[in-house]
Amino acid sequence: MKKSVFLGALTVAGLAAGAGFAGTLDDVKARGTLNCGVTTGLTGFAVPDANGVWGGFDVGICRAVAAAVLGDPMAVEFVTTTGSTRFTALASGEIDLLARNTTWTFSRDVDLKFTFVGVNYYDGxxxxxxxxxxxxxxxxxxxxxxxxxxxxxxxxxxxxxxxxxxxxxxxxxxxxxxxxxxxxxxxxxxxxxxxxxxxxxxxxxxxxxxxxxxxxxxxxKEPLGPLVRHGDDEWSDIARWTLNALITAEELGVTSANIAELSAGTNNPEINRLLGTEDELGAKIGLDADWAMNAIMAGGNYGELFEKNIGENTPIGLARGLNAMWTEGGLIYSPPFR
Amino acid sequence: MTMLDDPRMSTPNVAPKKGFKLSQLIYDTRYRSITIQVIAMILVLMGLYWLVNNTIQNLSALGKDFDFGFMTQPAGYDINQRLIEYTSQSSHGKAAMVGILNTVLVAFLGCLLATFLGVIAGVLRLSKNWVVSQLMAVYVEGFRNVPLLLWIIAIFALMTESMPQPREFKAGGDASMAVFDSVAVTNRGVYVPGIVFENGFLGSAVMNWVLLGAILIASLVLIRIVRRRADVVQEATGVRPTTWYQQLALLVIPVGIVMFLMGAQFQYPYIKGFNFTDGIHLRNSLIALWLALSLYTGAFIAEIVRAGILAISKGQSEAAAALGLRPNRTMNLVILPQAMRVIIPPLISQYLNLTKNSSLAIAVGYMDVRSTLGGITVNQTGRELEGMLLMAAFYLIVSLLISGVMNIYNNRTQLQER
Missing domain, CATH: 3.40.190.10 (Periplasmic binding protein-like II)
Structure with a gap:
């Protein structure tokens, strides 16, 4: 009798294990933390500070997604990956999101079965x-x-x-x-x-x-961006639109300094939609109404993240160049929040 | 009613007349082992089924298939150390082959040096000279008890950080070449003179070397025949004919003639641009991996050799001494041949360990099969499962080959019982 229970359990386990990676959002919510893959340490992009707290431009994306999904930018479990371990880590489900200056290429998108959710740094x-x-x-x-x-x-x-x-x-x-x-x-x-x-x-x-x-x-050309696994569109939408929210925030002049004031409601409908005071974008994407606000508050908008971590006033001193807003002659552009 | 309650069962002479009962499968010793084996078999098969099924389902969930076609696609990356012709346009299969040869190279060199070091250290550790035996103890314990990876990285770091850069060898630089300006020790590796053939018989350099190797093996076979003949003469007359000059001639002359005909020349490394060119470049990664593997495994082999020698009863060396044999002849003719019977089986597993440990090459960027097929190829093509299976198959085959060959040797050294 006991044996058949055991065998039955084995079969169920076998079926369950094959169920795949559909509900990444549910997994992250249930776990309470976002598993984010980053480099083993690259100043300005992803590096732990003296207290072991991760910071940097790529880390900012992880924190924004965690803030959007869980409401807490610190609810991130950082998993360090090397150039050769990152894809296995993502494909196997060890991490939910890879934000590790990874170049968007045809074969990685199509052949390795990943979904690049956008470009956060145009590099070469x-x-x-x-x-x-x-x-x-x-x-x-x-x-x-x-x-x-x-x-x-x-x-x-x-x-x-x-x-x-x-x-x-x-x-x-x-x-x-x-x-x-x-x-x-x-x-x-x-x-x-x-x-x-x-x-x-x-x-x-x-x-x-x-x-x-x-x-x-x-x-x-090295368009670097965050990526997720193929096949979970709900999750890739969240990652994509979190990045877009940071970009749109810069475009609309929403910063971590004035966001509290703007979230009370403005006469710009796009800002209102972004910050959840108008329309119901949050519900449509399966998150709270203030998801984008949380994401922006996590580390500031795209421009703030850039200036704080790798901009001209940091030791790294990178100019915006191609990574300026499209309104200022760069390539950084977000589809509208509508 | 169970069988045990049956009164007829208490008398062994009476065969049970009842038919087969299901409970006999467990309680009857005639069937029990079969029952257990069948259940174990079913469990193993179910486990296997689960693994395979899980893999198939997860692969399909990821939208991946199982296909070795990538092995014929162009690899696209360069490899620094290659024993065969390879460019970035060659296939992933060729890249894997380059890696396999690099693994075999370092494993072969490692086994040779480890055996050499191990036998010396094992014998010397038994030396009556206190200083020598203690030095060997320090070597054995030092290398045996520190992880291999640390030794590899330590040697690599030592080479990289403390040796001069190639450009310091340029005129006006601090560094100079050793051994009559023929060897350059740099922080990118050691450059030694190579041999090139001006007019080789065969197309590629590799094939010329294979030809030389074949000639060398033929010479060694002839030398063996000469020795056999000397043995026969010694058996018959008690006097061993002097054959060393014949052996030396057989070893040197055929190879020498062929090399002369092919126009063999030394090619000395010289500095040109950023690096040395010509000669043979022993890269830091190879040297670090080779030395660390050899020193580490050599420490284990030393203990195996020591155990083998200690296993030979003292009476053997006393008898040899009574016959008037000098200590080194006693060791070579009496002790070691007998000790080999004890030494070889554990030695096989050390060779296997060394070969498998060579996959730590990744730590210093040595382009072995783990770095090419299991590293870059897997990473660029996303074929983790296929790559890992191929690599496992390779290590399995190599290990089985090594133990097969060593087992043949082992059978020959074992005591011939009649």
């Missing part, structure tokens, strides 16, 4: 070399030893770039940014290549950042 691959190497162009790098994070698009771009320019190089594959930094500073490689934003962030942590130059060539 660059090269960093020590100034005293006397190199002024990537085309002078024939025969150089190049440190490269393995499992990234940069690895493939690099192979293509050197092949099309008919020059040779010696790749040194590396798992994390910290390792790459150590190898590069020790001179075990002449060049470090990754996304230009990552190079700037890495250089900012050097003792003498001025001794290193970024070469003028940007050899690829």
């Amino acid at each position: 691959q660059g090269f960093m070399v020590p100034r005293d190497l006397g190199v002024s162009s990537a085309k002078d790098l024939d025969g150089a030893t190049v440190c490269i994070q393995t499992g990234t698009t940069t690895e493939l771009n690099l192979a293509d770039y050197f092949r099309t320019n008919n020059i040779s190089y010696e790749p040194v594959p590396i798992e994390t940014n910290a390792e790459a930094q150590q190898q590069y500073l020790a001179g075990a490689c002449d060049v470090y290549t990754t996304d230009a934003s990552g190079l700037a962030a890495t250089r900012a942590t050097f003792e003498a950042p001025g001794d290193h130059v970024l070469l003028p060539e940007i050899i690829s």
